[in-house]
Amino acid sequence: MIEGQTPLRAAVIGCGGMGLAHARSLAALADFTVVAGCDLQEELAQRFAEQIAGARPYTDLDRMLAEQRPDVVVVATNNVTHAPLTIRAAEAGARGVICEKPMATCLADGRAMVEACRRANTALIVHHQRRMLPEFVTLRRLIAEGALGEVRLIRAGCAGDVLSDGTHLVDTLRHLAGDAEVRRVFGQIHRLPPDPAEEPGQGFPVSGGWRYGHPVESGAMAVVECADGLRAELFTGTLQP
Numbered sequence: 001m002i003e004g005q006t007p008l009r010a011a012v013i014g015c016g017g018m019g020l021a022h023a024r025s026l027a028a029l030a031d032f033t034v035v036a037g038c039d040l041q042e043e044l045a046q047r048f049a050e051q052i053a054g055a056r057p058y059t060d061l062d063r064m065l066a067e068q069r070p071d072v073v074v075v076a077t078n079n080v081t082h083a084p085l086t087i088r089a090a091e092a093g094a095r096g097v098i099c100e101k102p103m104a105t106c107l108a109d110g111r112a113m114v115e116a117c118r119r120a121n122t123a124l125i126v127h128h129q130r131r132m133l134p135e136f137v138t139l140r141r142l143i144a145e146g147a148l149g150e151v152r153l154i155r156a157g158c159a160g161d162v163l164s165d166g167t168h169l170v171d172t173l174r175h176l177a178g179d180a181e182v183r184r185v186f187g188q189i190h191r192l193p194p195d196p197a198e199e200p201g202q203g204f205p206v207s208g209g210w211r212y213g214h215p216v217e218s219g220a221m222a223v224v225e226c227a228d229g230l231r232a233e234l235f236t237g238t239l240q241p
């Protein structure tokens with residue numbers, strides 16, 4: 001932390017598994033004080049406050065934003081809520097929003113988030129932490145240095161659906177490609193008939209049902225062409241090789 005600087009006030013929306021993980025990480029850093037956690041489920045907000053010293057529990061987001069005036073807001077809720085909650089945090093004056101992946105569930109939402117954060121001068125980070133893993137940092141450096149020769153094709157796959165693990169796959173590819181601009185993408189998804197006994201929000205490995213409150217596919221593939229000519233072939237789901 002810069003000497004003499006007051007720690008940033010951080011608040012977390014969504015006190016489930018990831019919300020708590022973010023709060024613990026922020027609380028371990030001298031730059032941040034975690035002042036609040038907000039969840040629609042009161043017992044989770046209470047548990048958050050019990051586990052994160054100094055944090056107050058809320059179930060009403062507007063009240064939390066008005067009373068706590070956080071500098072940094074973490075959005076760790078169900079995927080379809082990322083856009084409206086990020087926009088509310090930016091409009092309430094947060095200087096930064098750390099939004100869990102996937103950034104949004106449709107392009108229009110993603111664009112609205114970027115526009116709202118630009119208007120409010122709020123820094124927006126989507127939490128793709130895997131690009132920080134030492135193996136991927138090293139691999140990116142080796143590729144950039146030419147130690148592996150000219151890389152023309154990256155082929156990669158993962159289990160899960162596109163909006164869960166697949167977003168990490170796409171971000172890791174972009175990281176290894178030196179964040180080169182993506183020029184063209186084509187893709188295809190495959191959806192097995194949903195299991196009528198499956199509850200919305202459940203389901204991993206993906207069985208053609210739901211995750212994080214929205215329907216997901218069983219398998220997907222994409223061919224990505226980057227501006228520097230690099231081609232990537234990505235596969236997700238239970239049907240990938």
Ligand SMILES: NC(=O)c1ccc[n+]([C@@H]2O[C@H](COP(=O)([O-])OP(=O)(O)OC[C@H]3O[C@@H](n4cnc5c(N)ncnc54)[C@H](O)[C@@H]3O)[C@@H](O)[C@H]2O)c1
Binds near residue numbers: 014081085
């Ligand atoms: N980066 C990663 O590696 C990683 C890993 C797992 C999950 N995630 C992402 O993190 C997010 C949360 O995942 P999780 O596993 O913690 O889910 P979770 O179900 O444990 O927690 C989500 C919480 O958000 C709360 N919530 C939903 N809408 C809300 C609202 N409008 N206001 C306040 N609270 C609200 C729910 O009540 C729930 O407690 C998801 O977007 C998921 O994709 C990221």
